[in-house]
Amino acid sequence: MTATYSGDDSYAGSSDHISLTVAAPVTAPGAPTGVTAVAGNAQATVSFTAPAGDGGSPVTSYKVTATDHTDAARGGQTATGSASPIGVTGLTNGDSYTFTVTATNSAGTGPASAPSNAVTPSAPGAPSADLAVTVHGPAAAGDGSTFTETITVHNAGPGTATGIATGLNVPWGVTVTSAPEGSRIGPVVYWWDSSLAANATVTHTLTFRVDTWPHYTAAIGVATASSKVADPHPADNVALTTVKLG
Structure with a gap:
């Protein structure tokens, strides 16, 4: 972009260049990948890999959501964190769970990951x-x-x-x-x-x-x-x- 002043009786003419940088729009990040879960006592630890694209803005948080495949009414537990792994508590021992993860940046929350492997929480020492x-x-x-x-x-x-x-x-x-x-x-x-x-x-x-x-x-x-x-x-x-x- 060039700005030009032709001049007058008091001032001489001049011109100058103005640089303008246009930033790409920020979008929500992609889905995390490689989601895996390890069961504990009424809880599970969920690990994952950050999304390949952050949408042009750093990921600020991740959210893990549990799905109970034994009794859907006992699912829906969530946990948030800034990085992998994230622990999810409040699970029912003996039920089978999978987990999905979403990533959030300044533009919003991206799509959910593919489900993790299925795990079954159990009390310490409980036979399986x-x-x-x-x-x-x-x-x-x-x-x-x-x-x-x-x-x-x-x-x-x-x-x-x-x-x-x-x-x-x-x-x-x-x-x-x-x-x-x-x-x-x-x-x-x-x-x-x-x-x-x-x-x-x-x-x-x-x-x-x-x-x-x-x-x-x-x-x-x-x-x-x-x-x-x-x-x-x-x-x-x-x-x-x-x-x-x-």
Whole structure:
């Protein structure tokens, strides 16, 4: 930009340059990344990486929000801090939680991060056992034939699981012909195991006979849980397989 004065009888003409710097507009920061959580006693410590872009203004604070996947009504706890990590308190022991993080600068609050890994807070010394269940069987079974589903429950520890109930749904169009040590309640066959040590596995089998009329793909779901010991990763306590009937 140039300012020019042509002059008059008293003053000579002149010109000068004026520099003007235009700053980019400030926006809210991006989402934090790499969010991880470690559970404690009714609390969790959440770590994260600062957003790649701060929107043109330094991040002044971060906010962590908890989501309770066991009972949504017990979630929603928040905590703020100026940097990673941030501790979140007031959680319910035995419930499964994930966490998201937002960043704030002078322009506002940016989008939430992707959720953290799931963690389960527990009291000091409380036993825990990480159960996982799988179910395997054939992809198809013809009219009048029989097929067997194999249910495997594994305990990754660190403690012994007790009072383990494992249930498998019985779809329509098949009849249960064999379920060793299993009991039937309505459309569910279940097995009861008093305990399962860390790193141990128990296997159950169930044999079906296909009726002569159904022709569809049946879904067979199975789930397991320990009634007295917390499970830090409950998502793998459920499994599903399908079999084409007819």
